[in-house]
Amino acid sequence: xxxxxxxxxxxxxxxxxxxxxxxxxxxxxxxxxxxxxxxxxxxxxxxxxxxxxxxxxxxxxxxxxxxxxxxxxxxxxxxxxxxxxxxxxxxxxxxxxxxxxxxxxxxxxxxxxxxxxxxxxxxxxxxxxxxxxxxxxxxxxxxxxxxxxxxxxxxxxxxxxxxxxxxxxxxxxxxxxxxxxxxxxxxxxxxxxxxxxxxxxxxxxxxxxxxxxxxxxxxxxxxxxxxxxxxxxxxxxxxxxxxxxxxxxxxxx
Numbered sequence: 001x002x003x004x005x006x007x008x009x010x011x012x013x014x015x016x017x018x019x020x021x022x023x024x025x026x027x028x029x030x031x032x033x034x035x036x037x038x039x040x041x042x043x044x045x046x047x048x049x050x051x052x053x054x055x056x057x058x059x060x061x062x063x064x065x066x067x068x069x070x071x072x073x074x075x076x077x078x079x080x081x082x083x084x085x086x087x088x089x090x091x092x093x094x095x096x097x098x099x100x101x102x103x104x105x106x107x108x109x110x111x112x113x114x115x116x117x118x119x120x121x122x123x124x125x126x127x128x129x130x131x132x133x134x135x136x137x138x139x140x141x142x143x144x145x146x147x148x149x150x151x152x153x154x155x156x157x158x159x160x161x162x163x164x165x166x167x168x169x170x171x172x173x174x175x176x177x178x179x180x181x182x183x184x185x186x187x188x189x190x191x192x193x194x195x196x197x198x199x200x201x202x203x204x205x206x207x208x209x210x211x212x213x214x215x216x217x218x219x220x221x222x223x224x225x226x227x228x229x230x231x232x233x234x235x236x237x238x239x240x241x242x243x244x245x246x247x248x249x250x251x252x253x
Contacts, residue, residue, distance in 0.1 A: 001143040003064040003076065004052055008032075008096075010069060011041040028091050032065070032077060034098030042067065042096070049091060053082070058145030060107050065096060076101060076140060099140050106137045106174065109144055111181060115152030119184035125156040126188075131181045134162065138171035147173075151182055159183035 011029060013022050019029050026046045033039040052061065061079040080097040084090065099105050110133045119125035134147060149165055163177035 001058075001060070001062045001140060001145055003062045003140075004056070005064045005066065005074075006044065006048060006052055008042040008044050008065055008067045010067065011043040013043075014041060023092070028094055030094045030096060032067075032075070032096040032098050034077075035103075036100065037098070040067075044094065046091065049094065053079075059110060060143065060145065062140055062143070063096065065098075078105070078107065078140075101140060104137055104139055105143070106135055107143060108133045109136050109147050111147045111149060113151045113182060114148050115150050117151045117154040117184050119154050119156035119158065123156040123184075124187040125184040126186075127151065127154075128183045128185055129181075130159075130183060131179070134165075134181070135174040136167065136171050137174060138168075142168060142170035144168050144171060149182060151184075154182070154184045156184050156186050 008030065009027075011022070013019055013029070022029055022043060027043045028046050028049055030042040030044055031039055032042055063077045063079060064074045065077045066074050075098055077096040077098045079094065081095040082091060083093040085092055097105075111129075111131060113127070113129070117125065117127050120127050136143065136147075147165060147167075149160055151160065154160065159180040160182045161177060162173055162175050162179050162181060165173055165181065167173045
């Protein structure tokens with residue numbers, strides 16, 4: 001990995017008010033730390049830091065950090081972390097991890113694909129990016145900016161595992177060797193596509209069960225004035241009270 005030059009300055013402002021004034025003067029508070037010396041508060045120019053980040057093609061940046069007033073001409077460091085404002089996106093703080101040229105370090109490296117998988121091109125499969133970055137270990141000069149994986153040979157149902165990825169010379173890829181990084185899955189079936197479409201449209205996955213009214217049960221229920229287990233009278237039949245009144249009328253005659 002090629003190093004980029006960045007100038008830094010010793011920082012005395014540590015409290016909130018001092019840091020606020022520092023940012024108002026278009027400078028970013030920073031800190032550098034490592035195994036071989038105590039952490040040191042620094043500050044860098046906002047414009048120089050933004051330009052450095054924007055022109056970098058990788059998320060890991062190796063720096064030749066020149067600290068003003070330092071006895072050393074340059075200090076090798078990784079841009080470890082950049083803190084941004086959650087609303088404006090403005091850079092608020094940066095961490096530098098100082099390393100030695102002969103010190104093996106571990107970083108997270110992004111994984112990119114090259115080519116078109118045969119299983120996608122002719123088999124209708126879907127390319128799945130399982131892991132988007134991998135941990136690697138190596139000397140600063142040997143660290144890759146990105147790991148490029150050729151997927152053109154992948155058939156449907158096949159995958160590329162960590163053990164299948166060729167690391168650059170002097171670099172070791174860490175992690176369980178059997179873990180899949182990129183795979184080609186089978187195309188979805190018609191049923192799966194219909195289910196996915198139903199979910200997107202907000203439709204229920206199972207048909208609704210329409211309950212029919214049971215007149216006999218409702219009529220026989222205690223709320224309807226009937227007794228449990230008693231059959232309700234059929235529609236159109238004369239009520240029991242009517243024949244009784246008719247019989248009494250005939251006796252009077």
